[in-house]
Amino acid sequence: MSACKILMIDDDEDDIEILANAFLQAGLNGVHHVKTAMQAFMYLESVKHECLPKLIVTDNLLPGISGKEFLTGLKGMEKYKHTPVVVLSTSKIDDEIAEYRKIGILDYVVKPSSYDEYVQVAENIRTKVLL
Numbered sequence: 433m434s435a436c437k438i439l440m441i442d443d444d445e446d447d448i449e450i451l452a453n454a455f456l457q458a459g460l461n462g463v464h465h466v467k468t469a470m471q472a473f474m475y476l477e478s479v480k481h482e483c484l485p486k487l488i489v490t491d492n493l494l495p496g497i498s499g500k501e502f503l504t505g506l507k508g509m510e511k512y513k514h515t516p517v518v519v520l521s522t523s524k525i526d527d528e529i530a531e532y533r534k535i536g537i538l539d540y541v542v543k544p545s546s547y548d549e550y551v552q553v554a555e556n557i558r559t560k561v562l563l
Contacts, residue, residue, distance in 0.1 A: 436464035439475065439485040441502070442520070443467040443495055447543065450550050451489070451520070458554035469494050469502035476512065484515070487538075487561050492521035492528070500532065507536050516561050520553070 438455060440463060442448050452463045464485070466472050476484065488506070492499040499519055506512045516538040523529075529540045538560060544550050 436483075437462035437486045438464070439472060439488045440465040441467070441469060441472045441488065441490040441494060441499070443491070447491070447520075450547060451554065454547065454550035454554040455558075457551050458558050460554065460558055467495070469497035469499070469505075472502060473505070476506075481511075484512075486516070487557065488515055488517045489520055489557070490517060492519055492523055492532075500528075500535070503532065503535050503537065518557055 437460060440448060440451060442451075442465065448465045452465065455461070455463050464475065466475055469490070472488070472490070490499045490502060494502065497505075499521070503517055503519070506515070506517070513536075517536075518538050519532050519540045520543055521540070522543050524542055532540050539557070541553055544553055
């Protein structure tokens, strides 16, 4: 299992490919992606501590466990309590965003509509997390 800097959780193949390419264009490599929160938990438990991702980017709407349920579980574990998480979602509901912020996310980003905007998101994330 190779180390990654960024763990992406999204079940939309197009979004995964676009964001992974945007991260590469922003100078970030080492992206690993999974489609479900359960796969994310399994991945996180399978890597050694020194190989844990430096950032997790998750969608809100995931099959099975939602992004919110995943984040609540993740932040409840000492091992991952301080791992920065960015929620990347199509939802713009203020109450939902506020709930995520209470759980402890680094940022909530509405999915962009163009590739250039995805690159800007990737660059902003790189700056915030210093990857």
